[in-house]
Amino acid sequence: MKLSVIDLGYNSVKLVCYKVNSDGTFRAYDRRSVKTKIGRGLTEGGYLSEVASRDTIESLRLFRDILVSDDVKNIIAVATSAVREAKNRAKFISDIYEKTGFTFRILSHKEESYYSWCGALHSTCISDVLFFDLGGGSLEIVHSHDFKINNHLSLPLGALRMTRILNQKNGDLGKKYVRRHLMKLEQHIVKSLPDRKQFDFSPDVTLVGVGGTLRTIAQYDQDLTNYPLDKINNYKMKIEHIEEITEKLSGMSVAEITEIVSIGSSRADTVVPGCYVISSLMRKLGHDSVVVSTEGLREGLVLSFINDPGYLSSDNIQPTLRSQVEYIVKTGCRRIPPPSRYHSFxxxxxxxxLLKERELQILIEAIQRIHQFHNILSTNSLFYALIDEEYKNLSHGELLVLCLSIIYSKKQKISNRLFAKYKSILHTPQNKRSIEKISSCLNFITAVEKSHATIHHVVYDGNIFHIDLRCNDLFRFPRFLFEEAKRSLISSLGIPVEYNMQLDSNDIKVKVEDKNVS
Structure with missing residues (x-):
């Protein structure tokens, strides 16, 4: 099924087209964005200007042609802060329908924040979160614990809105920012932000953020630090880095910022005010880092549609909105159980x-990915195919452990070379140890699958790890393959391993034991 989302925001109008699979997973296959800055077109009296309205409708006509040519029937069209605040919003929405055929839903503050939280949490699966979405017009904040929403807040602190305030003082965009004007903007932001008491969250709550400004400075931070992994989702950025970037960009003109490849012209005029919002939020609420999510409002809307295609067309979704998005996130973030045939092992x-909880979860994910990419023979191609996938609740370090464990189970030399390449992320000796343990388990599971055997019983008596196997054909049992897998287990786990192979059809048993730990 094809599904498209049109997101009419304060700064731009975006079109994202998704391919939705039968299992409920989805992936974007086309993205378009036009910077209409309709929020900047709001007059002093609170009306959308004719120019901004006309430019937006022209962009929507382009989107209509794209969707018609692509034969997309399922379309979700939403408008956020700029249209929500406009006094002439009803006429504007009516004009859009008349000239494009799109029926737009104007999201309330709560709907915008909840759907954005839903999209971000579904992709990161962090249970105790202070979440924010920094858009062009507003800053949405949601606090949740155990995937249940406790509180939300919407503030008029969007990056483009702050840019307008700053430009009223700073004047010509070609000039460098005036320090006293930036200080006044920062004071305004800090005064508008809540304090910790308002949300009453625990000290270990994780700050997760979405929005164009955050993604932009995350990319810039990776460029400045020569970060070896080209991936933004789940990237953890320290406040010191954000403040250094803020200070550096504050000393430049918009024209100079435009020349920075990872920022460019699309964010050059809003990135500095946006940086001040993010850094002020982190300082005031006491967070030293933020996890970046590349999924938010649009993905939350897609998830809602998949869960109930008729829900978004309802006139009144407010009473059940919170329970719906909580259900979507909690269901999507359930712990993956071990495959039943390997459960006891x-x-x-x-x-x-012998395995930690995180190592087990990475191992379970690795088993699935090996089956998914079984037809890729080149280990280098396999590694980059694995890296390109999206994973829930895996830090970049854990993602690399997963990918390198699979490669290590096939070619240790290549895995070691890649480990050296990403050493700045995999900086602890424990990661190397985890890779060896997970890969040895993968090798043993591969041996079980290739022999068409089953794991009947597993026990560890404190000295020896015992594994009882069942096989239909003893003569075709790959003894040497199991011996190699067993040696790998002994080496990585540091304990003796014994396995018994017994035929299902009779009582013939082969016992293999090795008590010499290498």
Whole structure:
């Protein structure tokens, strides 16, 4: 199924087209954005200007032609802060329908923040979160614990809105920013932001953010630090880096900022005010880092449609909105159970402390990915195919552990070379150890699958790890393959391993034991 979202925001109008699979997963295959700055077209009296309205409708006509040519029938069209605040919003929405055929829904503050939270949390799966979405017109903040929303707040602190305030004082965009004007803007932002008492969150709550400004400075931060992994989603950025970037860009003109490749002309005029909003939020609420999500409002709307195609067309969704997005996130973030045929093997490794909980979850994900990419023979191609996928609740370090574990199970030399390349992310010895343990488990599971055997029983008596297997054909049992997999387990786990192979059809048993830990 094809599904498209049109998002009419304060700064731009965006079109994203998705391919939705039968299992409910989806992936964007086309993205378009036109910087109409309709929020800047709001007059002093609160009306959308004719020029901004006309430019927006022209962009929507282009989107209509794209969707017609692509035969997209399912379209979600929403408008946020600029249209929501406009006194002539009803006429504007009517004009859009008359000239393009699109029926727009104007999202309330709550709807915008909840759907954005839904999209971000579904992709990061962090249960205790202070979430923010910095758009062009507003800053949406949501606090949730165990995937349940506790509080939300909407503030008129969008990046483009702050740019308008700053430009009223600073004047010509070609000039460099005046320090006293930036200080006054920062004071205005800090005064408008809530304090920790208003949200009453625990000290270990994770700050997660979305929005164009945050993605832009995350990309710029990676460029400045020569970050080896080209991936923004789940990137953790320190406040010191954000403040250094803010200070650096504040000393430049918009024309100079435009020349920075990772920022460009589309964000050059709004990135500095946006940086001040983000850094002020982090300082006032006591966060030293922020996790960047590349998914937000549009993905939340897609998830809502998949969950209930008729829900968004309802006249009154407010009473059940929170329960719906909470259900979507909690369902999507359920812990992946071990495959049933390996349950006893994996759970025993966990229960006796031979694998940690995070290592087990990475291993379970790795088993799925090996099956998904079984037809890729080149280990280098396999690595980059794995890296390009999206993973829930995996930091960049954990993502690399997953990918390198799979590569290590096939070609140790290539895995070691890649480990050296990403050493700045994989900086702890524990990551190397985890890769060895996970890859040895993958090798053993591969041996079980290739022999068409089943794991019947697993026990660790404190000295030896015992594995009982069942096989239909003893003569075709790949003894040497299992021996190699067993040696890998012994080396990585640091304990003796014993396995028994028994035929399902009779009582013939082969016992193989190795108590020499290498």
């Amino acid at each position: 994996l759970e025993t490794l966990l229960s006796v402390g």
